[in-house]
Amino acid sequence: MGKRRKPKLAVWKFASCDGCQLSLLNCVDELPALAERVEIAHFLEASSAVMKGPYDLSLVEGSITTPRDLERILQVRRVSKFLVTIGACATAGGIQALRNFKDVKEFVSIVYARPDYIETLETSTPIADHVPVDFELHGCPIDKRQLLEVIGAFLIGRRPNVPSHSVCIECKLKGTVCVMVAHGTPCLGPVTHAGCGAICPSYHRGCYGCFGPKETPNTASLSREWSRLGASEQEILNVFRGVNANAEAFRKESDLHARRND
Amino acid sequence: MKILDRNSVDLFFDALKRQGFALVGPTIPDSAIVYDEIGSSADLPVGWTDEQDGGTYRLKKRDDEALFGYVVGPQSWKKFLHPPSLRLWTAHREGKGFKIIPEQDDPPKLAYIGVRSCELHAIAIQDKVFIGGPFLDSSYGLRRENVFIVAVNCGQAGGTCFCVSMKTGPKATAGFDLALTEIIEPGRHYFTVETGTGRGEEVLRDLPYTEATEADPATVERIVEKTVSQMGRTLDTTDIKNLLYQNLEHPRWDQVATRCLSCANCTMVCPTCFCSTVEDVTDLSGEHAERWRKWDSCFTSDFSFVHGGTVRPSVKSRYRQWMTHKLATWIDQFGTSGCVGCGRCITWCPVAIDITEEVRAIRETKK
Numbered sequence: 001m002g003k004r005r006k007p008k009l010a011v012w013k014f015a016s017c018d019g020c021q022l023s024l025l026n027c028v029d030e031l032p033a034l035a036e037r038v039e040i041a042h043f044l045e046a047s048s049a050v051m052k053g054p055y056d057l058s059l060v061e062g063s064i065t066t067p068r069d070l071e072r073i074l075q076v077r078r079v080s081k082f083l084v085t086i087g088a089c090a091t092a093g094g095i096q097a098l099r100n101f102k103d104v105k106e107f108v109s110i111v112y113a114r115p116d117y118i119e120t121l122e123t124s125t126p127i128a129d130h131v132p133v134d135f136e137l138h139g140c141p142i143d144k145r146q147l148l149e150v151i152g153a154f155l156i157g158r159r160p161n162v163p164s165h166s167v168c169i170e171c172k173l174k175g176t177v178c179v180m181v182a183h184g185t186p187c188l189g190p191v192t193h194a195g196c197g198a199i200c201p202s203y204h205r206g207c208y209g210c211f212g213p214k215e216t217p218n219t220a221s222l223s224r225e226w227s228r229l230g231a232s233e234q235e236i237l238n239v240f241r242g243v244n245a246n247a248e249a250f251r252k253e254s255d256l257h258a259r260r261n262d
Numbered sequence: 263m264k265i266l267d268r269n270s271v272d273l274f275f276d277a278l279k280r281q282g283f284a285l286v287g288p289t290i291p292d293s294a295i296v297y298d299e300i301g302s303s304a305d306l307p308v309g310w311t312d313e314q315d316g317g318t319y320r321l322k323k324r325d326d327e328a329l330f331g332y333v334v335g336p337q338s339w340k341k342f343l344h345p346p347s348l349r350l351w352t353a354h355r356e357g358k359g360f361k362i363i364p365e366q367d368d369p370p371k372l373a374y375i376g377v378r379s380c381e382l383h384a385i386a387i388q389d390k391v392f393i394g395g396p397f398l399d400s401s402y403g404l405r406r407e408n409v410f411i412v413a414v415n416c417g418q419a420g421g422t423c424f425c426v427s428m429k430t431g432p433k434a435t436a437g438f439d440l441a442l443t444e445i446i447e448p449g450r451h452y453f454t455v456e457t458g459t460g461r462g463e464e465v466l467r468d469l470p471y472t473e474a475t476e477a478d479p480a481t482v483e484r485i486v487e488k489t490v491s492q493m494g495r496t497l498d499t500t501d502i503k504n505l506l507y508q509n510l511e512h513p514r515w516d517q518v519a520t521r522c523l524s525c526a527n528c529t530m531v532c533p534t535c536f537c538s539t540v541e542d543v544t545d546l547s548g549e550h551a552e553r554w555r556k557w558d559s560c561f562t563s564d565f566s567f568v569h570g571g572t573v574r575p576s577v578k579s580r581y582r583q584w585m586t587h588k589l590a591t592w593i594d595q596f597g598t599s600g601c602v603g604c605g606r607c608i609t610w611c612p613v614a615i616d617i618t619e620e621v622r623a624i625r626e627t628k629k
Contacts, residue, residue, distance in 0.1 A: 030546060033545070033546045033547060034546055036546075036547065037546050037547065037548070148546065149543070151546065152543075152544055152545060152546050152548070153544070155546070155548060156544050156548045158542070158544070161541045161542075161543060163562070163564065164563070164564075165526060165559070165561075165562040165563075165564070166523070166524070166525040166526060168523075168525040168526060168527050168530070168612075169525075169526050169530065169557075169559065169562075172346070172526075172527065172530035172531070172557070173346040173347060173530075173556065173557060174346075175296065175337065175341065175346075177292055177293050177294040177296065177336055178319075178336065178527065178610055178612065179293075180317075180612045181317055181318060181319050181336075181609065181610050181611075181612060182293040182294050182319045182320070182336075183293055184318070187612075189525070190523040190525035190527075190612050191523065191525075204292075204293075215562070215563045216524050216563065216577055218520075218521075218522065218523045218524065218577065220520070221520065221521050221522070221523055221613055222523060222612070222613070224613070225317070225612060225613045
């Protein structure tokens, strides 16, 4: 990204709640500095003024759920030098990926008065299932410090500091006492990707996995521990079928408990 | 040996403060006894104890008003000597280059209140790692030289303690300025005080102590003996280096890997684990950069990442690396075991993996 012109930043939305885009708007203190460095060229959540592509950095929120999404993501990839997906929808399929475990036609027939108006895919899938992605930023929603870190890193051409280890390390660095060991509260922290700053355990709650699976997640071992702490098969199934239900490690674990539940 | 009454503990703390020390010691902000700033003896876990076993820790009320009637909590003194995250320097762009601004590192003078024998050994081990060789860790050295250590002999052992096996306790024998033993008898609550250094003696000078009687050392011994008899765990260290070196392909490593979460909690709570990583961060303008050091763990993928991939991709290889380093290669590297038998890795493992049990399993079915 040369010095002659400001790099162009674009933000794109697919199937999502807009919460991750709001994380960018929520960077109130940092937005002036960001606007100094980049041309915010395409960000419909913030402005209807749109500059033409190509774009140096595209942030993509949301999952692929319609035939039109399938076409549009190819177009976004074509006009983007770097493509970074943001949030659980874009990186794993989001809460709407719960349809992947059921028959979406049945939902459509129950929910909509005119099902024939609805054009939808049978599954909700992450962006990386369809186009090459340069970096995935996890979270529901994403963490604004991490978002700024990723943008800053791409601007300068270095690797972002976004570790993929457990939430436990964040708890320990902060000095937060382990809720599983000290209260017997079931927690997904040991299998969950760091990034939030271990918010829930800081408030005496177990982590429920909004950042999705970490590297090398041992969900089977953690599930056994949850059972020992008194969680039912249904509760274990539910916790893995959250916003990251379609992330591979969580999907496999929940399938196992779904079968046991049947 | 001298005797200090319970009611003189705050005078003792005040004397330390007059010498310029801020006090850090055990306190209960929440659901565990942690080390943090304390002002007076009222901040100590008065009348509390902890019950520990693999993967569980619970605070319990005692039936007395003991100040140090617990074992060890999730944190160790390394959080002060080797902080979890530390900025090493900042830099800003200047012309075509950049200028590095060294960090002004001015740690406070701290008095550690209630350091256990296993923890004294852990500090001695980290001393060797950080300031005992040709390459000095200046931030550790700076913090270390400012410390005043008030040790406490353990009056009870926890469910995951095994300092007797590691020959690191429960009685403090070296590495302290003052060492206390808490004694609670009907109608009397007092401390025996042993001095370890001249400055320990100096702090004591203005306090209303009495000289110990002939019976007091025997009372201390009785307390220590009782603690010895209560060890929750044992670890047979006989020829442990060769035991582990000769069993690097033992099937037990596969079994433990099915349980291990590679969450890194064991390494974070370990008082001797010292690994760290450095992160360079830049701001949005690209004009300013900072280098930070953060605790790292051999249980992450990044830890052994080199060009082309991770050297230890399997959890099995990471657990084996950690345990064999702690108990065997540490001896080759630093001349002592890396384990002090504090039991934290057992208590704070969410799935209760027990280093003593793992060694026992390998020993019983060794090649």
